[in-house]
Amino acid sequence: MKKSLEVKDIVAVGIGTAVFVILFKFIAIPTGIPNTEIQVAYGFLALMSVLYGPVAGFLIGFIGHTIKDFTTYGSAWWSWIICSGILGYALGIIGRKINLEEGELSKKQMIHFNIWQVVANAIIWIGIAPVLDILIYAEPANKVFTQGVLSFFVNTIAVGVVGTLLMKAYAASRTKKGSLSKD
Template identity: 55%
Template sequence: MNTNNSITKIVATGVGAAVFFILGRFISIPIGIPNTSLETTYPFLALMAVIFGPVTGALVGLIGHAIKDLLTYGLWWSWVICSGVSGLGYGLVGRKIKLRSGSLSKKDLIVFNIGQILTNIIAWGILAPSLDILIYKEPANKVFTQGLVSAGLNSVSVLILGSILLTAYAKRTTQEGSLRKDI
């Protein structure tokens, strides 16, 4: 990895974590289940992870969620970890599509969305509730309800808003091989 790429990823991590915090703090819609909301953070996290890779995605999720928790109701490690896992998963799935080359086909969107749904099920439907039980001794029925609802909501928000963001990014990026020299 060259220096410019490293610097870009470090800057993307810092800016991404700040935007994650802002979205999570100010554009989060409570849904009636305690400590569970419709989030705009995860479509943004998906975009960052696909563009900058799984490590940057994981760091944006971890740092952004930790800052949000610290500045709101207190650090909840199980869900902070799962935001990192989500960013990592979105970034790994993003390697299967060619977004950075300016190309995003319907097949790419289908592949990405199948992967992000699996990522959300693993992170929020399985890992978050399991960590809540192990770390905080939370009741299983409560945390699995929260986790499964969050997995579903995050999947739908990434499916809709994330797909819009990925498509918009692809449209503004010059397609690889589309420029040619006029003689």
């Protein structure tokens, strides 16, 4: 695993954060539960985390969610911002054996990635986010655990569907390793 960010990673964090903010802010589907939406941005976060690793994934999720909160609400909801960063980090770790640059994303890799992203989303949104809401903001447990369970489901779907489709499309756009031959 890489120990530091390279220039391309820093550029990816900047561009990834900008796209994440736009998706997070403007392509959100309301669920009917306050402050809980289906966010396709998490599917994009999956792609960026797999391509650039856990540190870049953390930074894109953390910075992107922070900017979205400040530009939308005028303040930040730190518990969920932290969780967006943790999700980016987790997706980067889960995807570390996937090399989309080689032009392949096998069915086995997709299944492995999606099993573990479900586990990560469960831990983050059903466990960490509600506990942080209670500790930081003294929110009522029934409210934040309801939001957490719903967020787990919608974020799992966003990563599983949008993230997998984006990774598959990206891999298909790359030249497969060994596919070129010398005449």
